Amino acid sequence: MVNEQQSAEYGHQPVMLREVLDYLAPGPGGSFIDGTVGAGGHAAALLASTSPDGRLLGFDRDPAALAFATKRLAPYGVRFLPILGSYAGMGDIAADCGFSAVDGILLDLGLSSRQLDDADRGFSFLKEGPLDMRFDPRQGETAADLINNSTAEELADIFRRYGDETQSRRIARLVVVNRPLWTTTELAGLIERELGRGRSGRHPATKVFQALRIAVNDELTEVERGLKAAIGLLKIGGRLAVISFHSLEDRLVKNFFRELARDCVCPPEQPVCTCGAQAVIRLVTRKAIKATDDEIVANPRSRSARLRVAARTGDLRD
Numbered sequence: 001m002v003n004e005q006q007s008a009e010y011g012h013q014p015v016m017l018r019e020v021l022d023y024l025a026p027g028p029g030g031s032f033i034d035g036t037v038g039a040g041g042h043a044a045a046l047l048a049s050t051s052p053d054g055r056l057l058g059f060d061r062d063p064a065a066l067a068f069a070t071k072r073l074a075p076y077g078v079r080f081l082p083i084l085g086s087y088a089g090m091g092d093i094a095a096d097c098g099f100s101a102v103d104g105i106l107l108d109l110g111l112s113s114r115q116l117d118d119a120d121r122g123f124s125f126l127k128e129g130p131l132d133m134r135f136d137p138r139q140g141e142t143a144a145d146l147i148n149n150s151t152a153e154e155l156a157d158i159f160r161r162y163g164d165e166t167q168s169r170r171i172a173r174l175v176v177v178n179r180p181l182w183t184t185t186e187l188a189g190l191i192e193r194e195l196g197r198g199r200s201g202r203h204p205a206t207k208v209f210q211a212l213r214i215a216v217n218d219e220l221t222e223v224e225r226g227l228k229a230a231i232g233l234l235k236i237g238g239r240l241a242v243i244s245f246h247s248l249e250d251r252l253v254k255n256f257f258r259e260l261a262r263d264c265v266c267p268p269e270q271p272v273c274t275c276g277a278q279a280v281i282r283l284v285t286r287k288a289i290k291a292t293d294d295e296i297v298a299n300p301r302s303r304s305a306r307l308r309v310a311a312r313t314g315d316l317r318d
Helices: 004-009 017-024 041-049 063-072 074-079 087-093 113-117 143-149 152-163 168-178 184-195 206-217 219-233 247-260 293-298 300-304
Strands: 031-034 055-060 080-084 102-108 234-244 281-283 306-312
Touching: 017 041, 017 102, 017 234, 017 306, 031 041, 041 055, 041 074, 041 102, 055 063, 055 074, 055 087, 063 074, 063 080, 063 113, 074 080, 087 219, 102 219, 143 152, 143 206, 152 168, 152 206, 168 184, 184 206, 206 219, 219 234, 219 247, 234 247, 247 281, 247 306, 293 300
Parallel strands: 031 055, 031 102, 055 080, 102 234
Antiparallel strands: 234 306, 281 306
16 A cells, blocks of 8 residues: 555655545455546555556546656556546546446545645745646636736625635725736735735635635536536445535535435425435535544645545436
């Protein structure tokens, strides 16, 4: 099995690795999908645990991340199949690659440390770089496009909806008055000068950067599509594990799981069930699992991680 020391050699600590392996329970010959392969930490552990003939299909929208993971996982040969693209489209791709009725699927929805540390990607307000934030730098609008071309009302809606930013209107007006803005430090510095650090000490641009990243990459839509596709690819008894890092994603996952775990989908006011629906999944984790104190000390990024796991039990609903 790939351990923490081996992962550290790659400058990457996969979040909640032991919990993921415990809940997905990979064994020899298993078939798995990693929808967000990133630096390959979880993928390496799944491949090691399914030796000698288990297989893993790995998706990532980020060409640099996928290239890094592919090089890292080269010792596993044809057992690892990398796919450049979003996990949201796995339903159209996995079966053609021989991955249908799989044993388990993992979605780690967080940014990797490699992405945050690369100033040219524009994800971090602590490093000066272009306001990009695209997972796939080959396509789509950048954060600078949104900042410089959206109205104050549109920006406020993005900051509020995707960042839960209480000062969304104030920040949006500030941005409009001071644009164009092209770099991470320009935007972060502007917000900090206006709002200050406050008692928490947290940088006041934190939620704005989160909101921009989610909007640029249409992340919540990706999660919705990915969850539906993943359930459809699991065999009966197969498990889906999802690690989220902010409340919007975690709430979406929780509600999706809760809905598919219900036997009845009739309107609540209807006294007698007439739908005949059966639950599609079983909740393996009733509540979100959090990282241990020891892991948080070793990897502070895991502090906000929440893991939810479900097992497929029945046929998909129409």
